[in-house]
Amino acid sequence: xxxxxxxxxxxxxxxxxxxxxxxxxxxxxxxxxxLIGTKRGCTAGSCGVCTVNGxxxxxxxxxxxxxxxxxxxxxxxxxxxxxxxELHPIxxxxxxxxxxxxxxxxxxxxxxxxxxxDVNTSPTERDIxxxxxxxxxxxxxxxxVKIAIREAAKALRERExxx
Amino acid sequence: MARVKEDLxxxxxxxxxxxxxxxxxxxxxxxxxxxxxxxxxxxxxRSPHAHARILxxxxxxxxxxxxxxxxxxxxxxxxxxxxxxxxLLPPDGIVKYVGHEVVAIAATSERIAARAAELxxxxxxxxxxxxxxxxxxxxxxxxxxxxxxxxxxxxVNLDHGDPDKVFAECDVIREDEFITNASHNxxxxxxxxxxxxxxxxxxxxxxxxxxxxxFQKALAxxxxxxxxxxxxxxxxxxxxxxxxxxxxxxxxxxxxxxxKAGRPVRLRSAGDEEFIMCRAGGKVYYKLRSGATKDxxxxxxxxxxxxxxxxxxxxxxxxxxxTSKYLHVLYPLEASRYRGRLAYTNHxxxxxxxGGGLAQMQFALGQHMDALAHDLGMDSxxxxxxxxxxxxxxxxxGTTTYYxxxxxxxxxxxxxxxxxxxxxxxxxxxxGIGIGIGAMASGAKGVFKHDTSAAMIQVNPDGKASLxxxxxxxxxxxxxxxxxxxAEVLGIAPTDIKVVSGDTDTDPFDVGAFTQRGTFxxxxxxxxxxxxxxxxxxxxxxxQLECDEDDLVWRxxxxxxxxxxxxxxxxxxxxxxxxxxxxxxxxxxxxxYNSPIKAGSMAFSxxxxxxxxxxxxxxxxxxxxxxTASHDVGRAINPRIVEGQMDGQIFSGMSQVLYEETIxxxxxxxxxxxxxxxxxxxxxxxxxxHIIVETIDPNGPFGAKEVGEGPIVCTxxxxxxxxxxxxxxxxxxxxxxxxxxxxxxxx
Numbered sequence: 015x016x017x018x019x020x021x022x023x024x025x026x027x028x029x030x031x032x033x034x035x036x037x038x039x040x041x042x043x044x045x046x047x048x049l050i051g052t053k054r055g056c057t058a059g060s061c062g063v064c065t066v067n068g069x070x071x072x073x074x075x076x077x078x079x080x081x082x083x084x085x086x087x088x089x090x091x092x093x094x095x096x097x098x099x100e101l102h103p104i105x106x107x108x109x110x111x112x113x114x115x116x117x118x119x120x121x122x123x124x125x126x127x128x129x130x131x132d133v134n135t136s137p138t139e140r141d142i143x144x145x146x147x148x149x150x151x152x153x154x155x156x157x158x159v160k161i162a163i164r165e166a167a168k169a170l171r172e173r174e175x176x177x
Numbered sequence: 178m179a180r181v182k183e184d185l186x187x188x189x190x191x192x193x194x195x196x197x198x199x200x201x202x203x204x205x206x207x208x209x210x211x212x213x214x215x216x217x218x219x220x221x222x223r224s225p226h227a228h229a230r231i232l233x234x235x236x237x238x239x240x241x242x243x244x245x246x247x248x249x250x251x252x253x254x255x256x257x258x259x260x261x262x263x264x265l266l267p268p269d270g271i272v273k274y275v276g277h278e279v280v281a282i283a284a285t286s287e288r289i290a291a292r293a294a295e296l297x298x299x300x301x302x303x304x305x306x307x308x309x310x311x312x313x314x315x316x317x318x319x320x321x322x323x324x325x326x327x328x329x330x331x332x333v334n335l336d337h338g339d340p341d342k343v344f345a346e347c348d349v350i351r352e353d354e355f356i357t358n359a360s361h362n363x364x365x366x367x368x369x370x371x372x373x374x375x376x377x378x379x380x381x382x383x384x385x386x387x388x389x390x391x392f393q394k395a396l397a398x399x400x401x402x403x404x405x406x407x408x409x410x411x412x413x414x415x416x417x418x419x420x421x422x423x424x425x426x427x428x429x430x431x432x433x434x435x436x437k438a439g440r441p442v443r444l445r446s447a448g449d450e451e452f453i454m455c456r457a458g459g460k461v462y463y464k465l466r467s468g469a470t471k472d473x474x475x476x477x478x479x480x481x482x483x484x485x486x487x488x489x490x491x492x493x494x495x496x497x498x499x500t501s502k503y504l505h506v507l508y509p510l511e512a513s514r515y516r517g518r519l520a521y522t523n524h525x526x527x528x529x530x531x532g533g534g535l536a537q538m539q540f541a542l543g544q545h546m547d548a549l550a551h552d553l554g555m556d557s558x559x560x561x562x563x564x565x566x567x568x569x570x571x572x573x574x575g576t577t578t579y580y581x582x583x584x585x586x587x588x589x590x591x592x593x594x595x596x597x598x599x600x601x602x603x604x605x606x607x608x609g610i611g612i613g614i615g616a617m618a619s620g621a622k623g624v625f626k627h628d629t630s631a632a633m634i635q636v637n638p639d640g641k642a643s644l645x646x647x648x649x650x651x652x653x654x655x656x657x658x659x660x661x662x663x664a665e666v667l668g669i670a671p672t673d674i675k676v677v678s679g680d681t682d683t684d685p686f687d688v689g690a691f692t693q694r695g696t697f698x699x700x701x702x703x704x705x706x707x708x709x710x711x712x713x714x715x716x717x718x719x720x721q722l723e724c725d726e727d728d729l730v731w732r733x734x735x736x737x738x739x740x741x742x743x744x745x746x747x748x749x750x751x752x753x754x755x756x757x758x759x760x761x762x763x764x765x766x767x768x769x770y771n772s773p774i775k776a777g778s779m780a781f782s783x784x785x786x787x788x789x790x791x792x793x794x795x796x797x798x799x800x801x802x803x804x805t806a807s808h809d810v811g812r813a814i815n816p817r818i819v820e821g822q823m824d825g826q827i828f829s830g831m832s833q834v835l836y837e838e839t840i841x842x843x844x845x846x847x848x849x850x851x852x853x854x855x856x857x858x859x860x861x862x863x864x865x866x867h868i869i870v871e872t873i874d875p876n877g878p879f880g881a882k883e884v885g886e887g888p889i890v891c892t893x894x895x896x897x898x899x900x901x902x903x904x905x906x907x908x909x910x911x912x913x914x915x916x917x918x919x920x921x922x923x924x
Binding site: 048049050051052053054055056057058059060061063091092093095096101104105108109110111112114115116117118119120121124140142143144146147149150151152153154155156157158159160 | 191197198205447832850
């Protein structure tokens, strides 16, 4: 099948890419752009490790998204979360509260959490559970992940207040 | 036993894992992230039949696909053996399980390899197959192997004392039967292996592992090479869960393809293949019988376990040994009898469940004891306190003595915090409470004659250090734990230490991260290495402070004589002067640890967990409302990490007891995806109260034992006992799926 030229903005950088119609966003990020921070898991939308953030900051399963459908749009990956040389509050709280173990699903968890906290810094328990429902994490059992998200929400609220 | 009170500066505080920043930013690399020049991608062609004879293999169409660079068939795999008796590819032309590897292809892309795999034509003649181990051992069943009469591939019989005589002396005797089903380890990182065998006689392997050393030995033996000609590179390991302790077919296949193509090859399971190729634990049937006196004293246990072994003998052979010894670890018995049999079936060869077979056996034994307690008119807490082991106990085989034992402290504290007395027997209908107790070894001899870990530590003139270890970190934070131990000895911070690990060319020897040996064994080696390094630094420091080397205190980046704390040297000056003097003493500490006993373990950890559940009688759905969990870790080196280990195991135990089942039908996995194979999500997880019990083991590094697999042993039985308490009936088969719960309520 003929390749198509698409324009994709990733973490603020615009790329012009020739992609096959069957290539997923995950494949393009990892194999064409070498953004291997986004991990490849089940490739069927059931584990959440490939989660990135879409144009409105929403959580997107990059393994189930065709790259050609993303033509002209923008996406944020885990590589785009850090603020300069500083960790983002979500990353800091994941680290401080022991929400990281093997680390394979961590980029996906961070992106799912960011999709929530970018629009809601006062999430209820239910909001957190819903935002993280697409993720599987056998190491942490989600317990410290939920604590980290609550703490990150607090830090972001404080920052909003200060700003 | 008297415990030395130690005033610790670093151990026991909460430290963020040293590799955490890399993991939250996506900088951490895993085997699937490895990109090598000229790398090819592999796809395996698997048998769709549970038992069949291969009549013909035609690879001509596949070989003609542009981009296909190498194909291997059973001929290429002959003389390579996996585990006890599995040939890599079926050289006799008989496939024995669905998913049996027959042909493998390496091509320039994953898509080309997959397309070519579809063009491989294999003609089969199907044969009758076995899917139930109970049928397999019946007279007249088809024989799957020449050796192994009645399809029993392995059998362990172990008696202690005279069980028949002791049963005759008992007032109450109880018999129960239980079943635990096959499950998947479900690590986030799928099976993957990158092999570079393009240079003759040199094999380089990137793969997630719990033990690079055992992988190296197995691959070297298969390819008739020296161990050191196989270089294992472990980047990060995306979860272990007892599932990455031995080499699997994909490791050998990737190596064979790489050798044939003369290029690096990556083989990764795709989609449902992960479930078809995963070799976790199989189904087990338990018959348990035990006896007690009417005053509640447990005297004897008899256990008969029948394992679905799958088509070839693998790690479940070890599970029979572990479960045979487990009868005596929690209760001092007058006698016991164990029989464990591995029955061949046409399922894929089984290895370990998460929990090593012990957590699964405790699902059975813990419920059996709960029922026995009930028969005796006691509750499980009373029964466990009366019958549980204590410090100084020696196991029936004489190998292991408990130099520390916090079992009863765990039970008491957990019962108190959970409010057991106020709740047990007093909850409304369909609400229940249950307890589970457990014990777990911290390292054991058996894989090798020894159980050795080694460590090296280099102290740099800037006062920082590099710690070299061979212990993999698959998420349990073992590298950070080792840095904390070394930092405590040297009087610096864990963040001053770089942990260097993951390359068998440079790693000191380490058996690996299994049998929960990391903190205890590698921890002791690391402590010894740090003490050695400190001794080298002490020469200059003691001369400067005019005191005995042994009288030096190393703390907060400073060094001083213990009776003269006002005259302090900076640690970095000691390090600097030790090297940058005329003698040029370069500081390189080395340490080893191998437990001094002949077999068994030097230390056991203990735990108790209480589950509170709500059962919906109409749907059968069990909700875990709360878990109260205690663990005797000896000493918590990094308490938040200890809690995290407990959390993960509570998740996995809850997941296995309520949801996880690899459903098999005629040898086929019927639910091969993470949507169909149910695991808890964030919203299903209960609140967890942690109780860390510290018994300060005299042999552990700063008193530490393990928290790697102890907690999960308690979880399944606690939840199952709570469900029994809620519905007034016992469900004897795991998982307690809603349909089983509804059926139990109706019956």
